Amino acid sequence: MDTQPVPPIARHNSPGPDTWRDRLAGFDRAMADHAAQDWTGQAIFLNERYEAARAELGYWQAMARAGSALPPLTGLIMTVKACFDTDGWVSSCGSQVLQDTPPATRSAALVHTLRMAGATLLAQTNMTEFAYGALGVNTHFGTPRTPLDPTGARIAGGSSSGAAVGVARGYCDLAICSDTSGSARIPAAFCGVVGFKPGRGRYSTDGMHWLSTSFDVPGLITTSVAVCRRADHAITGSVMDSLPHPAAIRLAVPASLPDMGVDDGIRDLFNACVTAMTRVGITIEEVPLTSLADSARIAAEGRIIGTEAYALHHDHLATDFDRYDPVVATRLMNGRDNPACHYMKALRALSACRDRFDREIAGYDGFLLPTVPLWPPEVVDLRDEATYLTLNRHAFSLTEFANRLDLPSISLPVGKFPVGLMLTGRRGADNALLAMASVLEPLAATLHQPV
Structure with missing residues (x-):
């Protein structure tokens, strides 16, 4: 892709916090926009409940007017990736294989938790079949495109493609998704929104359909870090960390970054982000994090x-x-x-690699990378299987470290570009990561061009 990113389309804002009238009007505008678009070959929703969602918002409005206490996520709109059970919908995982199975009779634990916290369910989102791909390609239901490309030619990324487009177009505030090698963060970067991969065990996997039992975690795609933190708090009940002073944040940049195949324009934007952060007092140093590449190699060879x-x-x-x-x-x-001995040997080697990473990152709160090393490809370029497989592997080459080493990781929008700034934290330090992300988010979001 040319190093000058494509300009964004006009985007509708999510329902605002000021008044319920604004929220309902925002919902109506968003649904009118959805109805006006031609989603042929690029569907983002596989099932929807527009009228029920609006009625639910009206119910919460009435409760608010009556002075009733409301759940913490009341007024927020959410969607659910098709690999999570949702009562009444078929959990197709984006595949014909499961399309004829009976609808789910109960919702996944994460869906239920967010619904009980007041989030209004809007739709089930499209995805790469069985989440086995980082580019969002789906030959049966269609391949979603990033709203940041006015030509409609470039992919939204995957596997949580529909989830990211729904958030980016303002149809919802948060989307439940999964992340095996970057499936929350890659489409978030390509679509200009926030994508969060928590550590394993933070969110329940009950009712989630797996691709990899070693690496899958439920994740979130949201309009902002603030919405992500609200949802995370509703899910976990954990106390939100106070935002750290920039001078208290110490971050690493892997010394191997020059060898990671990052496109020049994306590298320029990443360097501009680093410059903006150091100007406000954040310490950022180059560190030889050799465990990153080793973890990817171990998982691939095994x-x-x-x-x-x-x-x-x-x-x-x-x-x-x-x-x-x-x-x-x-x-x-x-x-x-694959011989069982190779598989088991790789799992043991990854465990040792995680311990080594903990030693390498000592003294730092986390590390920074671009979320994806390439610009979103055009759909037409992915029709050749060899090209698809090459670009697919390259797309998750930076995000996969967090999955292999079991680290919390978040992608933040960089200006209006289809690019993400990825902050990855220490194992078990999800709260600290989200607090730091709140500090970094405005620094990356206001970036207009490389400096």
């Missing part, structure tokens, strides 16, 4: 994702192989012949 994905899909592959996306089916089958 074929951890492929082995686990094949085990989960073994029965369906035997009976419904022809209903899979051909590229997804081939990748799933590649996990069939």
Whole structure:
């Protein structure tokens, strides 16, 4: 992609906090925008409940006027990725294979928790089939496009493609998604919104359909860090950390960054972000974090994702192989012949690598990278399978570290560019990460061009 990013389209704001009238009017404008668009071949919603959602907002409005106490997320609109069970909807995982299964009779724990906290459910979002891809391509339901490309040619990223577009266009405030190698953060970066991958165990996986039992975590895509923190608090009940003074933040940049294949224009934007942060007193130093590349290599050589994905899909592959996306089916089958000793050896090696990372990051609160090293490709460029596989692997080459090492990680928008600034924290320090992200967010968001 040319190093000059495409300009953004005009975007509708999410329902505002000032009055319920504003919230309802904002919802109506957003739904009118959705109805006016041609989603042929690029669907972002697989199921929806527009009228029920508006009625629910009206109910909360009446409760507010009556002076009733309201749940903490009342007024926020949410969507759910199709790999989470939602009562009444088929959990298709973006695939024909599961399209004919019965609708879920109960919602995933995370869906239920956010609903009980007052969030209004709007829709189920499209995704890469079975979350096995970082570019958002779906040959059956269509491939969503980033709203930051007015030509409509460039992908939204994946696998949580529909989730990111829904947030970016102002149709919802938060989206439940999953993240195996970057599936919350990659589309967030390409669409100019916030994508959060928590540490393992922070959010319940009950009712989530897995790709990799070692690396999958539920995540969030939101309009802002503030909304992300509100949702996280509602889910976990943990006390929000106070925002740190910039001078108290110490961050690392991997010394291997020059060898990570980052496009020149994205590197310029990243450097501009670093400059803006150091100007306000944040300490940022180059550190040789060798465990990052080692963790990616161990997972790839041990074929951890492929082995686990094949085990989960073994029965369906035997009976419904022809209903899979051909590229997804081939990748799933590649996990069939991996020796158990290679798989187990890789898991043990990753555990040791995590311990080494903890030593390498000592003295720092986390590290910074661009979220994705390339600009969002055009859909037409992904029709060739070899090109698709190459770009797919490159797309998650920076986000995967957090999954392999079990670290909390968040992608922040950089100006109006389809680029993300990724902050990755220490294991178990999700609250601290979100607090730091609140400090970094405005510094990256106001960036207009490389300096």
